[in-house]
Structures are given as C-alpha cells and as structure tokens.
Amino acid sequence: MGLSKSICMVIFSLFFFSFLAGNAKNPILVNENCSNARNFTKDSKYEFNLNDMLTKLSVSSNSSSASGFYTETSGVDPNIVEGMLLCLGDVSVEDCRDCVITASKAITKTCSVQKTAITWYDNCMLRYSDVKIIGKMETVPSYMSVGTITDHDLYVKSINLMKKLIDKVNQSAQLYADEEVDGGDTKLGKIHGMVQCIIGINATDCVTCLNTLMEKVYKENKDKVWWQMYGPSCMLRYKASGVTPAPTPVPHMFAFPKNKKGKNKVLDLDGVMINAESDESQHMHISLDTIVDATNGFSDDNKLGEGGFGPVYKGKLPNGEDVAIKRLSKKSSQGLTEFKNEVSLIIKLQHRNLVRLLGYCFEEDEKILIYEYMSNKSLDVFLYDPLKSKELDWKKRMNIIYGMTRGLQYLHKDSRLKIIHRDLKPGNILLDCEMNPKISDFGTARIFGRQQKEENTDKIVGTIGYMSPEYALGGKISEKSDIYSFGVLLLEIISGKKANRLVSHNNQYLSLIDYAWESWCETKGLNMISDEEAMLDSSFSPAEVVKCVDIALLCLQYQPKERPTISQIADMLRSNNDGLSHPKQPSFVLQNLLNLDQHSEYEISQTTLEART
Template sequence: MEICKKNVFFIYLGVLMFFSIQVSNFSSATDTITTDQPLSGTHTIVSNGDIFELGFFNAAPGFYPRNAYYICMLYKQVFSSTLTIVWIANREYPVRGGLFSSHLMISNGNLILQNERNKAIWSTGLNSSSSNDVQAVLLDNGNLELRDGPNSSAAVLWRSFDHPSDTWLPGAKLKLGSPLLTSWKSSTDPSPGQYSLEVDSKTNSLVMVWNGSKSYWSSGPWDDRLKTFKGFPETGTDLSFKLNLNESYITYTVSSTSTYRLVMGFSGQLMQYKREANAQEWSMIESAPKDRCEVYNYCGSFGICNNKSQKDPCRCAPGFNKPLTEEPYLNIFYGGCVRKTYLRCNKENDTFFAIDNIKLDTGSTTAVWTSLVMACANACLDNCVCNAYTYDGGKCFMWTTNAFNLQQLDANQGHTFFLRLAAPNTSTATSNISPAALNISPATSNKAKTKDPKVRRIVLAVVLSSLLAAAVFFVGLYCCISSRIRTKRTQTDEKQQSRELLEGGIIDDDGEQICHLNLRDIIPATNAFSEENKLGEGGFGPVYKGKLPNGMDVAIKRLSKQSSQGLTEFKNEVILIIKLQHKNLVRLLGYCVEGDEKLLIYEYMPNKSLDVLLFDSLKCRELDWDKRMKIINGTTRGLQYLHEDSRHRIIHRDLKASNILLDDEMNPKISDFGTARIFGCKQIDDSTQRIVGTFGYMSPEYALGGVISEKSDIYSFGVLLLEIISGKKATRFVHNDQKYSLVAYAWESWCETEGVSIIDEALCGSYSLKEVMSCVHIALLCVQDHPKDRPTISQIVYMLSNDNNLPIPKQPTFSNVLTGDQQSGSSKLSSFSINEATQTEIEAR
C-alpha cells in the first residue's frame, strides 16, 4: 500500500511537471525576438501589456488547408477559440508542415522566416548595415518593430505598421500612394484578395477598389476644417482621423476605453469592429458600403445580386451553377458562377434568355451602334466570344468576357439582359425568369412559322424517307469499313484530339472550357497574316499582332505545319498556361484550331521580348541597370511561382531572353509553355528521350542525358542572367574574334576581375558595382555542372536581396555549350517572341 502511495505521488508530480513544461512551450514571457532567441514551433511572443501575441498560427483553424501556418499577430484571447488576426507576415507563402523546424529569426540585420528546408520564404528585405544587437519587439499598439539595438531609443529599421494586411489598428500611420489595406482572398485564405482600401489623391477620399482598378465606394472628400471624411464613419464619434498630406500618411485615434479595428473584408466591405473593455467578443458597428450589392463583383461572374434578400443576396444566372469551392457550406460567391453547358459557338442552336430589370455594368463591354435589336442579337451570335448583350437606345453592348456586377432591380427599372445559352440549358432556364425573347436567332425563329398541316406532312414524309435511305446506306457502309477502322484505331489519337479541339473545345482539369476563337475573326484581325502585322518568328512559327472585334490588341502565335510542336504540345500549352495566374507570366486569352491551322492568342506586349532590346546595339541603351534588375527580379518571381507556388510544380525547359516578354511598364512576363513539364509534389526529377529547348541554355544533365528537374531551369536562368549583365547572346558569343562560351568567359572574368570585365558597355558605368558583381556570382552558382550544387529559386530570390556570405561557385566544364557555327539561323525576332530558330530535338544518349 505504501508503494502504491509513492507511485501515485510520483505520477502526480510527473503530471505537474509535464503541464508546466507544456505551458512554457506554448507561451513565452518575452516580447522580443533576438539573434539568440528565434521563434519556432508553438512558441510565441506577447506584448508587454499582454494585449497582442505573435507566432505560428493556422489562419483559419479547422479549415482547409490544415497544414498551412503563418506568422500571425493577433489579439491575445485566453477564453475564446476565435482568432482575431490583425497582421500576417507571410500572406502569400505559408509554411507547409514542418512547423517545429521552421524559424522566425534575426539574420544579417533582417527578420527572416525559414521553412523546414531552411529556405527563406519571407524577409523584411533590408539592405542597410546594422549592429549585432538587432531585435524585433512586439508593442502594445500592435506594431512589430525591428530595432538596431536592445533599447527603446534605438533606431527603428522596419515596422509592421508600414506593411499592413487587411486590418487597420488605431495609431497606425498608413502610407499614401499605395493600398492602405488589402482583403483576404477568402475567409480561410489570407493571401491578398480582390478588394483594397486606398486614398484617392485627386479628391482626398477613402475609396474601395476592386482588382486594383475599379473604384466602387467613396467616403467623400476630406474636410480639413472638421478633420474628418464627409461620409465615413457615419455613426459614432469615438474615431478621429488625421490625413497628413505633407508627410504622406493617414491615421486615426480612439477617444474611448473600447477597442476598435477597421477591416477590409474579403467580401468587399470595410467593417468597423468594436470590443468593450474586458469583453472577449467583437461587434460590427459599421460597414461600408451598407448595401452588399454595391460591392463590385460581390456575387462574382454571372452572379445576380438582390439586396432585398437578407440571408443570401446572390444567385446564379439561369444556365449557370455555383462552382464547388473549398468552402461549399458557406454562401461565398467570390468564385462566380459557371455554365452548366458550355458554348460551342453554334450559331444555329445557341439561344438568348432575357432577364428583366437588371442593373448592368457596361464598363467591360464592346459597344456597337445599331438601329435594330435583331442586329445586336445577330452581332453577338456571330462573335464566338460573346456571352451576352443588351440593347439601349440604338446602342448595342456585348459582353465578350465574363459579366460582373449584375444586380436585380424592382419592376420597370434597369435593362433587359440577354444571356447567351447553349441549347440544353434553355428548357431548364425558362422556368426561372421572363420567357421573353428566348430565341431570336433568325434560324430558330423561322421554325415557328411552319404550322401548316400539309407542310408538316410533307416535311415528315421527307424526313422518314431520308432516315430509311440513310439507315440502309450506313448498314452497308459499316460492313465495308469496320475492318479498316479497327486497323487504324491506334493511329487516330492525334486526329481525335483535333476533333475535340474543333468541335468540343479544350476542357481543363476543372471542367471549364477554354475560349475558342474562329479563324474568320482572326484572319481580318491580322490582315490575313500580312507581313506588316508580323511581330517575329520562332522555331514553332511566326507571331502576328492582331486586333480582335472587341478592339483588344493581341499577339497571335501561328504554328507552322513543319513545327515540332504538334497537337500534344499545343494542347499542353493551352491547358497549362490558362491556369497560371501571375503578374510575371504571360496571359493566354484563347486559341483556334481549324483545318491545318493551330493558333494561340496571347495578351499583347508592347515592349516586345527581352532579346529585341538586349541584343540590339542601339536599343540596349534603353535598358539601364535599374530596368535590368527589375527584369531579373520579376523573372525570378515568375519562376518561383512555377517551381513552388502554383497549383502544379512546373519545369519550363526553355527559359531564355526571347521568352521573356516586356509590358508597357517593362515588367517581365515568362512565355512559351509548349515544352513545359508538370512535376508531382514529391517528384525530384524525371527523364525524357525527347530533348526540346535551345542549346546554350540547356543544363549538362538535360542536354546529354535527358534528365529534367527544377535545376534545369536554374541553369537556364543563370545563362539568362549573364546575358542581361553582359548584353551578349549566349548562343552567338564571340570574344577577341574567337568563338567562345559566355559561361566560360564569365568564369574567367569572375576569377580575374570579380565579374567587372563582363559588364555591358552600354550601361556606361551607371550601375551599382556591388549589385552587378553579386549577380555575376549568383549566375555562376546557377551554371555549375551538378544540379545539387545549384541554388533553388527561393535561395536565388533571397540572394538577390541579401548578398552576404554567398557560397563559392565551382568551375563549370562547359561541355554542353555549342559554338556559333553550331547554331542554326539568325533571329529575325523583332517583337513578341515564342521560340527561336534554335529550337532543337535530339535523342538522348
């Protein structure tokens, strides 16, 4: 019995020790992160007044994805399971698993977040020199400060108030000239959404903006005498705003003991929350705009908003369904509505469904003057990308993209919205709304006139006799050709793909149809593929500038009949690029397959491709060092998206200067995904016997052995980086009148002058020598022979902003680089470029 008592005592003591350890693990008494005390796992820091807490949290506990963790700052709430998050550091780059091996730490004067693979996925991004006593301190006002020393008087290097997410706390001075707040993407996804709060510099008003361009709500102008905005907040006097135009910031203070916060909601409303002293729960006391239907795109594409519906104001237009989302149990329409049956550009069978009393947004429509509503309908039917139209006083408006911001009004208000539907949708849609003008196609309206009994009997007799004759014919024909069909079955895969492209269109992985344009629209758009419209020519065919019927400028890639890119690569490029949404990737608008023609329609890049400027002796002077660094950084972000952040891991396989397009602001966009390869989440490498790409940019393991990995693209990026620095083309590099390898020359330059001698003379000395030398160093790390020696794209992103302690590169052997006489053809590319004439296919050894 005595032994039992002793055992119970030790068990009780062990339990107490266990819980004391757990408590110490889950919280931290400090409010500071230092070089010796990083943040990891379940450890947190708490502000001195026990108000705010910072640590690794799942932004939406219990929701998908459950293994995504963020560095979150939140109100410390002991008795509530709801997280009130006010700031997130790594909104776009969550930690995926490995929570206890991820660290938020001080390194080289920066606050850096490293994941379980020791990759830097977020950083404060400072380049300034600082002491070894840099600390990050969480304050009671919700500001995280990076200080150059342990004292409160130390210089502040960085503060979270300068980088807000969706929440505005009292006292935070938000900078003018950029979005003050940006909403979450959804209630469970904290990445930047479509809605933002900004200050209009012309009217000095608070405005809400959709998608960075569409303003849909304004607070009214700033009243300098009353020190407030005219229309917000409409209730309460506890908030006092201050707009300082001289110092370019806006802030607000609170004059009560209650706690306030302003949140830019993912649904597009600015919400004012209040929490009474000593209370745990928040109450929303103000929202703007009050009417949810005034929020732009509140119901998504082809969603109709009705403000009289208290519970859920959104419903899908007839013939459309709400898509499946990660939150199917929530009434979330930010994904818009999708068609039940996709349009197949069938003028004879497509119909129009009339929806009365609709408030329309015609900002994204094509306007045509016409005196007849029938002409408007026929114009829409003749345009394969026309989804709907409305007719108003001699003016025809056509939606050639998705229709947003549809709002249901009371009777005899608004316009009639004619929605184009495929034939199978008509019967299911007619029971919902007005049956007027269901079918105004001339071909279908004529059918209603054949009501004479004699005519019907004659038609019936003709139809029956025709069917009988056809049946006899096809029975005989079947016996003759069935054997031939069986023998050719293995040879018809590509023809079947062609039929799918022609008749049914390409359906992506999500069941959505990709826009198919008619050749009859493209031929006049390119002036019948005239030389005047030709932008350039690559290995897969020429590229033309075109203007679609809706007035949009596009670049049209016309695959040559002799091109090595067949239907497999063509379909791969269409399906792949249509799903890639990133500001540094070119956007595909549609495609066309008719007869022998295979065409891809891209957004038009007015500044053409990088090689057009970089390798021209005169135009290269337009590329100063700042522009070149902008192109380098943008390309790395696009490549990082392909390798790490997109839904699929994608290896480009043909990264080069001619595949980097430049928009009107010289932002780079990676193009040409015909040869791209999708990798599985855990797949490291792959191999192929079909080598596609451009010599001079190929990694040794790929050119000689067909081995593909992310490091193949890294090698190509290294060559591209050397081209940008030197202004010399890797595939035609000549030094001292001798054919030479650019990689070899860069190595020689780095050994002798630390890369100085390779710098493009066109820069005329107007560059940061430290930045250039760092870029040469990074490029040589990328072109090392062995893939394991090359950095990942995340490491490159980190190196470009933090050039300290770069590893020493190993000398490349240059075994796979071809000299100038081994390159075929000369580049005629003068604009939008898809592939050079050096596109090559070889058999792997």
C-alpha cells in the first residue's frame, strides 16, 4: 500500500509540474551545486519525500497568500527532506511559481542522487537537504557572476549603495531592500541595487551573511558595473540600468573554460574525459579562503599526518562538517598528475566502502582534495600498535575484511568504470567512527576498459611489500595486481604483523608471506594468531582464520591466472571451508629481490621503480 501511494505521489508530482509549466517564462539558470556528501538510491523513501516536498513548495508558491519565501518538510529521520524557496523581492507571484517549477525539474535531473542541492535562477533560489537548513544562516556554497564593462567611479558608488542597503535590510521584516540612484553617467544610466536574506534567520545573521558575501565581491570584482552574488542564505545584485548583463562566472565554486561556440570544453585529465558541462566536478570546487579558514591557516595543530604527496589536515567547513584536507606538496614532481587522476576518478565513484571526495580546490598554486573525515584514521594505526590492536577483536577484523572486499569488488566489477587501485595497503584503508573500512588514495589508480585484461607500464608506483611480482618486475598491471595486494592485507589483518618487516619464526627470519606459508603447513594458519587474548575473544572463529589464510595464500600465487577474482573471494568468504582450493607455496620472495639479510627491515613507503624489459 505504501509503495502504491509513493508511485501515485511521484506521478502526481510530475503531472503537476508539467501542467503548471505550460505557461512558464523560462527563468534563466545562474548556477547549481550538488553535494556528494550523501546520496540516495532511486525509488527510495528519500526520493519519494523529495518529490513530495517539491510538490508542496510549488503549491505554496501558487497560493493567494504567496510571500516570496517558502519552506517545506517531508518525511522523518533518516529520510527527512527540508526544502526552501526564495523568490526575489521584486518578482511577481506568477514568475515565482514558474521559477520553482523550472528549478525543481532541472535540479532533480542534475543532482539525480544527491541528498543536498541548491540552484540559483535569475528570479529565485531553490534548496533542499537531509540535514537542517530552515532557519539556519550559511554562506557556503556561494556563486558570483560579473559583467564585462568596467568603471571604477561607478563601482565605488555601487559599493556605497550596497553598504547602505545592508544597513537598511535590518529594518525590513522581509529582510529585503532595494534602491535606485543616479549613476552620474548618461550612457550607463542609474544604479540599481538589491539585497535579500531568507526569512527565518534574524536580522543580525542576515547582515553577517551579506557582509561575508560582500567580502568576496571586494576580492573578486574588478570595477565591474554589473555583478550578482548568491549564497544559500542571502544574495546581492547590482547593475547600471544602461547595461545589458553578460555574466562571467567567478570561480567561488568552479567555472570550466568555454570553447569558441560558448560551450563547455571536454577536459582530458590523464586520459579520462570529463564533460565539464554535465559532470559533477564543476559543483565540487571549494574556495581556497574556505579551506584556509577550515584548517586555521593549515595549522600544525590541525595536521593529521603526511601522505605520499603531501600533508593531510583536519578541517571544519562553515556548515560544521569535519573533513580531511589533503594538500598537495609543492615539491612533489608527480603531484599534479596524481591530483588530476584522483579528482577525475573518485568523482565518478560512489560506494559505502570507498572514501567520499567532498570537494577540491585548484586555485593559485594550491592543489587540494577535501574528503570525508574518518575519525579512526587508518587501519595501520590499529594493526601495528600493541595497545590499539587489542581494540580490533576478531569480529571487527572480519568486518574490515568484508568491507574491503565489497569496495574492491565495486572498483573491479560493479562501478561504471573498471578501476585498478595499484596501492592497496593498511594506510589506504580508512576507518570511520564505527570501524567500517573505506578504500582511499586513488592518485595512482588506473582506468581499464570493461574487456581489458592488463596493461604495461614503465613507471611502477606503489609500496614495496604489497606489489605483485609481475608488476614489480615487469610493469604488468591487471586486477590480479590488486588481488595480490589484497592477499598481503589479509595476512596483516590476521597476524597484526607488517608486510615490509621480517618475522622471526622457528629461529629464522621470514618475509610475512613465507611466514604465512610455514604457518599454513603447521597449523592451517592458526598459529599466526599469537595473542592469547584474541583467541579467547567470544567472536574468535578458528574456522574463519583458516578460511582467510587460505584465501590470502591463493591471492599470493605467482601466476596471476592462479589468483581468484574479487568476486570469487566474496563467494569464498560467504561459503564454508569445504569448497576452498588448497594453495601452493607462493614463490615470489621479496627478500631476495631487495637483497636483504635476515635481520633487515624494509619499511619503505611509496616508491617508484623502473620495469625490467
């Protein structure tokens, strides 16, 4: 019954929009922004609530008591949707109604699965989210467009006018003020200014919002005689009446270059084609000012660690969200390539076991990636610490293994792209507050065609100890390269020992892989669990240990064709031990490759090798 009602409501919504749009006056789109922080699935309760909320907004804007600002809520947590519509103070009821119809239809296509979105038109702003936005003052994201004609004296007059209007809006119950003054130029005519805030915030917050956006105008506007500045809680607009606007976007969010025909170019980022007109990337740019504020000026107190291509900081965005901010080192010779690669790949990938890219910044000489913040940092923090490792009971370890498997299966099989990660290791497995794993760091990843089996490279980038023999020695990349790394990861999770450190066993020093084989021959891998407390844990399962060591050794076979696929691994994890293949001894010994003696440690992070030919 509930599903039938949902379907009927969605059909009604579409019919209602189409019926009213018959007389629409085609409002002009200014910009739109989709947040990739949280997504919903098609035909879900959230989508039903979203359509319901948008229908309510359309009905409200068409009522006889229309005020120009409307809020609606539909559903309850965790599928609640809050929405708001703000029409400009000088817009008629009919134009306001037409604007919400057009905006609703367009934004649900552009932001087809995002739970949070905002769009600005010349007559209105439409915004919705699964978190509280009604009655809340926010200044991010923002968007500014400017004209082409410059006149310094007129610009100074416009600034004075806007300051006057910001003072004036304090006295308005509608939080709206506009005024027209003489520009002193017969060609450019009069100056018209307008400022407006959403209703529901107080006058003080309104003034703060407008002044914050004005600061960006001071920084970006170069004496233009026409400009407009939009935020989620307020907006400002100024023009000389004799000027026909020809807006030029200013990249507070991001503006892609145009070709001669005025259409967005298709950008080629390391062989990955991104349509700038339609791709999510144009909505994910976060200004450098916002990032500097979020990290307290890249303070050492905010520093989480140092990655392969630069430091990582904890930051707090203006909406209160904690984020991890990866700042590309200016000394990195490989950094720009990996930066472009990471952005171009991860904006196309959405999975609960992949870390989410929330935004990026490419301003001045800074190249920055903004990720969701993982409060438990990375897997290596727990595995290698004698105290923290005790927090990883067997149940948590198996949950991490299952999550890693799901994430890698998505990369290899289920996403719209086939991705070979190339650097799977504990430091690239992040853990959220509930210890759920998320694969991260796609700077060295490769895109494969659906039917493509392997690829050769002369530039081998990865971490010694996790690289497969055919990749480390011959530069051959395939999904089986990731499977080899996955096998090493399994051994580390089971044993708590480092892959790139020799293990003392029976009066000899062995690589982790050799140690695992010895253990398999002796006890089917059970003596890899050396912690007696772990074996006494109620969730501990000897059968699962045997299964995981078996799978790990299958992943570490010398010949790629003898390693299982990630889909086969997922099946093995779900099955009992009876149907598993018995592994052969892995014959790739990294100790010999590196010419190490038995007492050596080879803790080497990311490195670049030359393939043998």
